[in-house]
Amino acid sequence: MKKIFTTILSFLCCLGAFAEKNVPHVEVTMPFHKGVNLSNWLEPWYGLSVSSNFFGRQDFEDMKSIGVEIVRVPIHFEAFSSKDPDFIIDEKLWKIIDETVAWCTELKLYMIIDMHNDCNGNTKTRPDVEKMLNKIWPQIAERYKNSSEYVLYEVHNEPHFKSGNLNADIDKWGKIQGRILKLIRTIDTKHTVIVGAENWNNIEALLKLPDYKDDNIIYNFHDYSPFFFTHQGAAWTDLKNIKNIPFPYDKDKMPPFPNNESPSVKQLYKNYELDSSEEVLCKPLNDAVNFANKRKVALMCNEFGVDMTHPDNQERINWYRLKNKWMDERNIIRISWDYKASFGIFNTGSLSQQFPQDVNVDLIEAMGYKMPKNIQPRTAGWLNNSFENGEYKIFRNTLAKNILPISYLNGGKSTAAFDAVSENNELCISIPEAKPYEALRLDFLGAEDFTSLVNSGLSLEFEVKTTQKDFKLDVYFMDKEDSSKGKDGLEWRCKISLGPKDKVNDGKWHKIKVPLNDFEDYGAWSNSMNRWFPGEGLFKWNKVCQLVIDFSDNGQNKEVCFKNIVIK
CATH class of the missing domain: 2.60.120.430 (Galactose-binding lectin)
Structure with a gap:
């Protein structure tokens, strides 16, 4: 019996090793691996002023204390500029970014200066976006070219021209991004630049990006799959009436399908078992890893997450645990959307949540973070x-x-x-x-x-x-x-x-x-x-x-x- 057990155990170990061996792994590594987005700060569709004190040094210390290694700062540079034709950035915005760069450098926390701009669902990227980028990126690169290695640049968040010809849009953006990358390099050859694809940083479009022949870039994509789970109940989508969807798929937990829903939503409901399977969710990751290795570049997913408003908390934690596991296995840098608000790490989506008392501890542990010991609750309000x-x-x-x-x-x-x-x-x-x-x-x-x-x-x-x-x-x-x-x-x-x-x-x-x-x-x-x-x-x-x-x-x-x- 002992011999049979040993044989079975050896066989299972071989299977495990074989499965692990067949998970592709990004060969190029970076000195950071996991982080968060700082939304609701410098995005003026929320009506924020550049003098807003929504984030301060203490917030960065808090993030560092749980194990965050990199933060992404979405900034609508165009909105904080003089607009056409010169797009001169407001000095008050520079002051906030300067301060943030100083904090991150002191704390040895990497940060992405992200050209975010407006990317609501009903928008489209301006057809002449290159004109604006040609004016703004030299200002950014000139200002931070001598800053520490903790600063990274992101050319543009989620470009989406919506011309009606997706392949043409993908090709158009790929060429524009290449020219902007060369423009940045005429000023700053030191800092890592993050590039992404058209169609909202779509992972399939990523595979069609040109080879930019730059050994200091990171290819990036966004991942909110399966959308039927991550955006259930979201008021800005067609899923506003869809709630209590489990993850992974569980037939016994699936709610009945609501009446009077559109055919497209009905199809998502019907396909959810397949769409939420590991095989379907991991195939695009594997394709992206193989693509990055051919290009000999690092790979990043700098937006992924689940709106907390309607899913069960444990189902949401299940999603983060698996997504983080799959990306970690493949050496994909991961930066979740977001820190506070409805995709955040706190117990509710309110922006009033306080560190440490309101942190969703089970969630951050599923994401590979850990609460520091003996930290006292803060005075709130x-x-x-x-x-x-x-x-x-x-x-x-x-x-x-x-x-x-x-x-x-x-x-x-x-x-x-x-x-x-x-x-x-x-x-x-x-x-x-x-x-x-x-x-x-x-x-x-x-x-x-x-x-x-x-x-x-x-x-x-x-x-x-x-x-x-x-x-x-x-x-x-x-x-x-x-x-x-x-x-x-x-x-x-x-x-x-x-x-x-x-x-x-x-x-x-x-x-x-x-x-x-x-x-x-x-x-x-x-x-x-x-x-x-x-x-x-x-x-x-x-x-x-x-x-x-x-x-x-x-x-x-x-x-x-x-x-x-x-x-x-």
């Missing part, structure tokens, strides 16, 4: 960190920590500037123009309890200046309704209004002071039901999420400025 000089600061020369500015102005064509200079050298918030009902939202990154502020008789104070003749403004605090109230997700408002009677439209600064007790219950708007709910006394001061400056039914065609927004 705007209220606990904003009091100084007898006031609770929201904006005075700069935004307070734990305030995330969100705006959608002029139909999305502009954002608020949080660093305009007023007459006495104080910084102010400048709103260039706004369409009716557009707003500037100052998010507290979580629910804050204002009860003690209200009971103490404190007031909201701010200064405003405009020359808009028909100036109207609604200023309100907003909360979230409890699910137990039957109107889950409604944003209840408590507001004050400014108008012609207040006479603040003479181009001079006017100080506004309103006791919190004078704010009036107003109501809530439901996007899902497309209706307005009148005030029902449901606004609660103990769960304030945002301070909103709403430009009412008039909008603004003249600049309006704000400064010194505090509660005192």
